[in-house]
Amino acid sequence: MASPNPVIAEVTRGGIVESRHTGAFVVVDKDGRLVASAGDIDRAIFPRSAIKAFQCLPVIESGAADRFGFTEEDIALACSSHNGEASHVRVAGGMLAKAGMTEAQYECGAHWPYELSTQHDMLRRDEEPRAIHNNCSGKHAGMLALARHLNAPTEGYTRIDHPVQRAVAKVMSEFCDITVDAQPHGIDGCSVPTWAVPLRNLALGFARFGSATGLGEARDAACRRIVAAVRAHPFMVAGSNRFCTRLMEEVPRAFVKTGAEGVFCGAVPHAGLGLALKCDDGAHRASETAMAALMASLPVWNEAERRALASFAATDLSNWRKVHVGDVHAAIGGAS
Amino acid sequence: MASPNPVIAEVTRGGIVESRHTGAFVVVDKDGRLVASAGDIDRAIFPRSAIKAFQCLPVIESGAADRFGFTEEDIALACSSHNGEASHVRVAGGMLAKAGMTEAQYECGAHWPYELSTQHDMLRRDEEPRAIHNNCSGKHAGMLALARHLNAPTEGYTRIDHPVQRAVAKVMSEFCDITVDAQPHGIDGCSVPTWAVPLRNLALGFARFGSATGLGEARDAACRRIVAAVRAHPFMVAGSNRFCTRLMEEVPRAFVKTGAEGVFCGAVPHAGLGLALKCDDGAHRASETAMAALMASLPVWNEAERRALASFAATDLSNWRKVHVGDVHAAIGGAS
Numbered sequence: 001m002a003s004p005n006p007v008i009a010e011v012t013r014g015g016i017v018e019s020r021h022t023g024a025f026v027v028v029d030k031d032g033r034l035v036a037s038a039g040d041i042d043r044a045i046f047p048r049s050a051i052k053a054f055q056c057l058p059v060i061e062s063g064a065a066d067r068f069g070f071t072e073e074d075i076a077l078a079c080s081s082h083n084g085e086a087s088h089v090r091v092a093g094g095m096l097a098k099a100g101m102t103e104a105q106y107e108c109g110a111h112w113p114y115e116l117s118t119q120h121d122m123l124r125r126d127e128e129p130r131a132i133h134n135n136c137s138g139k140h141a142g143m144l145a146l147a148r149h150l151n152a153p154t155e156g157y158t159r160i161d162h163p164v165q166r167a168v169a170k171v172m173s174e175f176c177d178i179t180v181d182a183q184p185h186g187i188d189g190c191s192v193p194t195w196a197v198p199l200r201n202l203a204l205g206f207a208r209f210g211s212a213t214g215l216g217e218a219r220d221a222a223c224r225r226i227v228a229a230v231r232a233h234p235f236m237v238a239g240s241n242r243f244c245t246r247l248m249e250e251v252p253r254a255f256v257k258t259g260a261e262g263v264f265c266g267a268v269p270h271a272g273l274g275l276a277l278k279c280d281d282g283a284h285r286a287s288e289t290a291m292a293a294l295m296a297s298l299p300v301w302n303e304a305e306r307r308a309l310a311s312f313a314a315t316d317l318s319n320w321r322k323v324h325v326g327d328v329h330a331a332i333g334g335a336s
Numbered sequence: 337m338a339s340p341n342p343v344i345a346e347v348t349r350g351g352i353v354e355s356r357h358t359g360a361f362v363v364v365d366k367d368g369r370l371v372a373s374a375g376d377i378d379r380a381i382f383p384r385s386a387i388k389a390f391q392c393l394p395v396i397e398s399g400a401a402d403r404f405g406f407t408e409e410d411i412a413l414a415c416s417s418h419n420g421e422a423s424h425v426r427v428a429g430g431m432l433a434k435a436g437m438t439e440a441q442y443e444c445g446a447h448w449p450y451e452l453s454t455q456h457d458m459l460r461r462d463e464e465p466r467a468i469h470n471n472c473s474g475k476h477a478g479m480l481a482l483a484r485h486l487n488a489p490t491e492g493y494t495r496i497d498h499p500v501q502r503a504v505a506k507v508m509s510e511f512c513d514i515t516v517d518a519q520p521h522g523i524d525g526c527s528v529p530t531w532a533v534p535l536r537n538l539a540l541g542f543a544r545f546g547s548a549t550g551l552g553e554a555r556d557a558a559c560r561r562i563v564a565a566v567r568a569h570p571f572m573v574a575g576s577n578r579f580c581t582r583l584m585e586e587v588p589r590a591f592v593k594t595g596a597e598g599v600f601c602g603a604v605p606h607a608g609l610g611l612a613l614k615c616d617d618g619a620h621r622a623s624e625t626a627m628a629a630l631m632a633s634l635p636v637w638n639e640a641e642r643r644a645l646a647s648f649a650a651t652d653l654s655n656w657r658k659v660h661v662g663d664v665h666a667a668i669g670g671a672s
Binding site for chain 2: 004011013015016018020021022110111120123126134185186187188189190196262279280282283286319321323325326
């Protein structure tokens with residue numbers, strides 16, 4: 001990098017800074033005008049799971065969601081990185097059934113539910129994790145439904161040249177004002193492609209998605225339907241004790257989504273703003289607290305919302321005996 | 337920080353850098369002469385568990401280890417951040433019994449064994465984690481033995497003013513050429529104090545400890561006894577698939593120890609060198625790969641050792657379906 005990114009979060013112990021995280025972030029309006037930024041916002045980063053709402057859009061726009069009778073809960077789960085809790089697995093299973101699919105068709109791979117008591121209960125019952133417990137199983141149920149709706153083979157729906165991923169590439173390119181096929185791409189944790197997009201373009205995509213005006217009547221409606229589904233079911237988007245869920249439960253006018261390796265994106269639909277943030281080292285403790293502080297800094301909230309957002313900008317740290325040892329707090333005063 | 341620390345490790349995906357870690361590191365000889373360094377090596381950092389060998393030293397020097405018949409395995413476990421595997425728990429239990437102590441006297445708190453199959457087996461048997469599964473239970477068994485040997489109360493042995501912690505403070509001050517009581521201190525994960533020490537001083541401490549010459553006959557012998565115990569039982573120091581264990585199994589002439597929040601320290605006893613490294617953001621994937629690359633860069637190894645060390649400087653990353661997606665690799669070419 002030309003000039004190093006600024007510190008966006010600090011970890012303290014015994015009253016001094018023990019660790020620190022650098023990163024970049026940007027806020028733009030739906031016309032791409034810069035509202036706030038820090039660091040290198042033109043470097044292309046992998047958005048990972050932060051763009052699940054965009055990956056869900058073709059499921060709505062194609063008519064697949066209506067054809068298979070997907071509910072608001074289903075749509076919220078399609079936009080999620082969920083905890084694998086009972087309700088997440090139930091909704092994912094329902095989506096598969098409605099689309100005439102089975103768990104065997106999942107190409108996301110299996111992992112233990114993120115939520116520890118769910119994981120521990122499964123172990124106590126001697127169960128093994130399946131693909132439906134994968135945090136991306138809602139997104140993949142949507143992709144399988146889309147493949148079927150497009151009369152495309154369901155096998156290989158995660159491949160970059162499959163019609164499902166072509167549809168996602170088109171959406172990303174249109175919203176973010178960039179040809180993603182000309183960008184570097186990698187393979188995500190759940191085996192779908194992830195395209196590198198500059199933070200500034202990601203924020204633009206979220207501003208447009210959240211504003212949902214001027215994209216054409218059908219697309220405007222599809223974006224609004226997804227935002228409404230996520231807001232109505234924030235638990236579906238992540239789960240117990242998860243940052244995205246807790247933040248949207250407390251501040252329903254916010255629209256946020258985490259991504260692996262320290263990515264956080266979001267929108268403030270009522271103000272027409274889009275946000276994108278990447279912690280250089282990939283740490284969630286930094287991307288979460290910094291995203292909350294960044295949102296709180298925007299002059300678009302009422303006082304209760306601002307306070308709620310600010311409360312997510314710092315987290316106390318305790319040790320194994322529950323003794324307070326320090327904290328993680330955002331440090332993004334340098335926003336310009 | 338005045339001038340930002342350099343990148344010490346990178347994480348790639350799809351052929352580009354997805355995340356990066358900065359940090360500082362230093363190598364000195366036992367007289368404190370600088371052999372290699374990068375970044376701010378005069379900033380005080382919390383060494384955390386990296387200095388467990390120093391915390392063990394008073395257990396040897398006081399005569400407690402001999403009085404209670406501690407074996408080489410016991411001493412290695414006292415210097416460990418172990419996985420909580422069956423052998424670790426067995427050895428910790430033996431140490432407690434020899435010192436006339438019980439698990440109830442532990443002040444380290446309980447957590448699940450780090451090693452997943454051990455943790456899962458416990459869950460399948462409906463067991464709960466105890467303090468003896470805490471990665472620090474060997475160190476704490478040593479501290480309890482020392483408290484008893486000193487005729488000090490065992491209750492409160494983790495407090496900064498307890499004779500056990502006073503003995504540790506004295507050792508750290510003497511080896512690192514710094515008055516730790518004049519330094520900031522915090523509470524560690526296992527509730528003992530951790531004092532902030534500049535990286536340069538930590539490396540000096542490790543150079544002296546590893547060299548074990550000129551510290552007085554008794555201290556030289558105690559240091560050699562600890563280094564020999566760790567080398568003879570690298571599994572006790574960490575466990576299955578752990579970096580410290582694997583590295584010392586492959587390169588027995590190395591002496592290394594990880595610490596929380598991205599710390600790594602070590603010594604090359606045969607060359608009289610000490611090393612200290614801190615990843616700014618606290619990531620282990622960076623501190624581990626960078627430490628291996630730093631060690632490999634030193635002209636003190638035979639070719640087999642150098643190759644083995646270099647093999648630890650990069651790790652492939654695969655996703656949930658075992659598809660290769662990228663890697664983590666050290667990037668410390670900038671050593672000066």
